[in-house]
Amino acid sequence: MFEELCPAGPQWTLDWNAVRAAFPWVRALEGVPQDPIHHAEGDVATHTRMACEALVSLPEWRARPEPDRVRLFATVLLHDVAKPFRTQIDDGRITAHGHSRAGDLLARKLLWEMGRPIAWREHIAALVRHHQVPFWALERPDLDQIAFRVSLVARNDDLATLARADILGRICGDAESVLENIALFEEYCRERSCLDRPRLFPSDHARFQYFRTPGRDPDYAAYDDTRVEVTVLSGLPGVGKDHWIAAHRPGWPVVSLDSVRARLGIAPDGDQRAVAAAAFEEARVLLRAGERFVWNATNISRQLRDRCIGLAADYHARITLVGLEAPKAVIHSRNRARREPVPAAVIDRLVDKWEAVDLTEAHAVERVDTAQTWTRTQPRPRCLIQGTPATPPEALAMTDVPLTRSVRLIFEFTSDGVRLLEQHPVNVPKDVTAGPFRDSHTLRDSGDHVEVRDRDGRTLSRVPVRAGLGSNVETFPQDPYISSDAPRVLTVVVPAPPDADHVAVVRDTRSAGATGSTSVEVLGTFRLSS
Numbered sequence: 001m002f003e004e005l006c007p008a009g010p011q012w013t014l015d016w017n018a019v020r021a022a023f024p025w026v027r028a029l030e031g032v033p034q035d036p037i038h039h040a041e042g043d044v045a046t047h048t049r050m051a052c053e054a055l056v057s058l059p060e061w062r063a064r065p066e067p068d069r070v071r072l073f074a075t076v077l078l079h080d081v082a083k084p085f086r087t088q089i090d091d092g093r094i095t096a097h098g099h100s101r102a103g104d105l106l107a108r109k110l111l112w113e114m115g116r117p118i119a120w121r122e123h124i125a126a127l128v129r130h131h132q133v134p135f136w137a138l139e140r141p142d143l144d145q146i147a148f149r150v151s152l153v154a155r156n157d158d159l160a161t162l163a164r165a166d167i168l169g170r171i172c173g174d175a176e177s178v179l180e181n182i183a184l185f186e187e188y189c190r191e192r193s194c195l196d197r198p199r200l201f202p203s204d205h206a207r208f209q210y211f212r213t214p215g216r217d218p219d220y221a222a223y224d225d226t227r228v229e230v231t232v233l234s235g236l237p238g239v240g241k242d243h244w245i246a247a248h249r250p251g252w253p254v255v256s257l258d259s260v261r262a263r264l265g266i267a268p269d270g271d272q273r274a275v276a277a278a279a280f281e282e283a284r285v286l287l288r289a290g291e292r293f294v295w296n297a298t299n300i301s302r303q304l305r306d307r308c309i310g311l312a313a314d315y316h317a318r319i320t321l322v323g324l325e326a327p328k329a330v331i332h333s334r335n336r337a338r339r340e341p342v343p344a345a346v347i348d349r350l351v352d353k354w355e356a357v358d359l360t361e362a363h364a365v366e367r368v369d370t371a372q373t374w375t376r377t378q379p380r381p382r383c384l385i386q387g388t389p390a391t392p393p394e395a396l397a398m399t400d401v402p403l404t405r406s407v408r409l410i411f412e413f414t415s416d417g418v419r420l421l422e423q424h425p426v427n428v429p430k431d432v433t434a435g436p437f438r439d440s441h442t443l444r445d446s447g448d449h450v451e452v453r454d455r456d457g458r459t460l461s462r463v464p465v466r467a468g469l470g471s472n473v474e475t476f477p478q479d480p481y482i483s484s485d486a487p488r489v490l491t492v493v494v495p496a497p498p499d500a501d502h503v504a505v506v507r508d509t510r511s512a513g514a515t516g517s518t519s520v521e522v523l524g525t526f527r528l529s530s
Contacts, residue, residue, distance in 0.1 A: 001114070006073040007056045008066075014056055016049050025081055025110060032084045035094045040171035044083045051076050051169025060161055065529045067422065072158060075124045076165050078107045079131045104129035109351055113328055117421050118367050119410070122356050126153040127162050134163035134185040135178050144192065145211065148218065151194035152359040160186045197425070204363045205318075211360040212313065226318035226363070229292040232308050234299040234357050235324035236350055237268075237342040238331035240370040241296050244324055253293040255282045268342045280311065287315035300354045302361065309362060320364045323357035326371035407496040407528060409450065409503065418505050420526040425496070448507050450492050455501040463494045502527045
């Protein structure tokens with residue numbers, strides 16, 4: 001939907017009537033008043049339309065690849081989506097206090113219900129949450145933590161573009177000074193190495209400790225004193241937490257709030273304080289013994305997760321945080337099939353409070369859509385970049401491990417073909433990138449591959465998809481709720497040398513050693529971002 005509505009060249013025309021017709025939450029902005037001092041243009045709908053028009057006029061936005069333009073367009077549409085629920089009149093002044101944080105939650109809910117990809121959705125939600133930060137950024141004592149978090153979940157240059165469209169899409173007396181502040185915010189992020197890329201840390205433990213310790217030096221290589229593994233789950237009822245544990249943590253002890261609840265005879269919508277106390281005591285027993293375990297709970301808010309993670313960190317645990325999710329219809333269908341289903345109203349209330357997991361919360365973070373599929377990487381290195389395992393260049397420099405300029409590609413395979421959802425530049429050691437580079441034997445192998453090609457179509461390297469596009473990804477074993485024709489999502493890291501121009505997804509049916517191109521089927525070609 002966003003793709004069809006996003007203005008495109010050469011006219012760059014915004015069809016606002018089509019936008020209104022497509023999204024009821026846009027129509028809900030109409031008639032919502034704003035403070036005339038900061039928004040003399042009128043109601044929230046008028047401001048949102050003007051902000052979209054301002055975005056479309058920005059050269060920096062037009063110069064971005066089409067997927068980036070669409071994502072920013074969706075962000076501007078959603079940046080004030082919570083104002084209808086937060087607007088009130090205080091002492092004669094119209095305010096909308098808390099609309100940014102509420103907008104984060106509402107944008108996530110709306111995009112989840114629309115079935116948008118997880119990373120795409122969370123990129124937008126993070127920008128909505130922080131969309132006012134660049135206005136007065138240099139006055140904030142916590143600017144580093146905010147800028148670093150945005151760089152890990154989204155991009156700070158996107159945040160600056162959003163802020164610029166926001167201020168240009170209104171009538172106010174301080175627009176010029178605010179635009180200067182946005183430019184200063186961009187320069188600050190550039191100096192802190194987090195404007196258009198994720199902020200790197202010496203290790204995942206250094207990153208974890210930085211976000212838990214106010215005032216800590218982000219470049220301090222914290223001594224890794226972890227001594228036990230703890231996996232903390234986060235997910236709504238019905239996402240398949242028990243299935244995930246059986247498939248990925250077999251044999252591990254489990255601290256389960258559902259089990260504690262059943263043992264104590266407390267209903268899901270009852271007073272949960274006794275349940276939490278009993279679960280925390282179970283966790284303490286395991287932590288004291290140095291025994292790894294899984295913490296199985298909904299943990300849908302950052303505050304709830306922090307209680308579990310904080311306790312584990314006090315016992316020097318290395319924490320993996322796994323965010324499990326599934327579409328709304330799947331969750332309710334699975335929940336109804338449970339022996340003791342959670343009341344639907346409880347699930348809906350949890351959705352309204354849902355904060356997705358991110359890299360600032362744990363040593364390692366995984367996001368999994370249990371209704372589709374997901375890929376498992378090789379054993380996790382000590383740092384995550386843009387959600388993809390990789391070792392930061394600073395850490396690798398100490399051990400002389402060669403780096404390769406690469407790009408992470410996220411493809412979706414459906415019955416209609418293949419499409420590229422996202423691409424992100426990364427620097428990884430050669431042995432982390434799947435598949436050998438410029439290997440003549442690999443170039444003759446049959447099977448499914450992602451080829452990196454130059455402008456003339458010559459193959460520079462080939463990354464094999466080991467088990468084929470139809471079976472290279474994991475699903476829950478014996479899960480009756482997974483459709484056989486559900487889209488499959490695949491993440492591949494490929495080398496991106498300077499002469500790389502595009503990638504091709506191919507199926508090679510030649511026998512080993514054979515030549516000729518008639519047996520190579522090109523499933524799709526996609527331009528690499530510069």
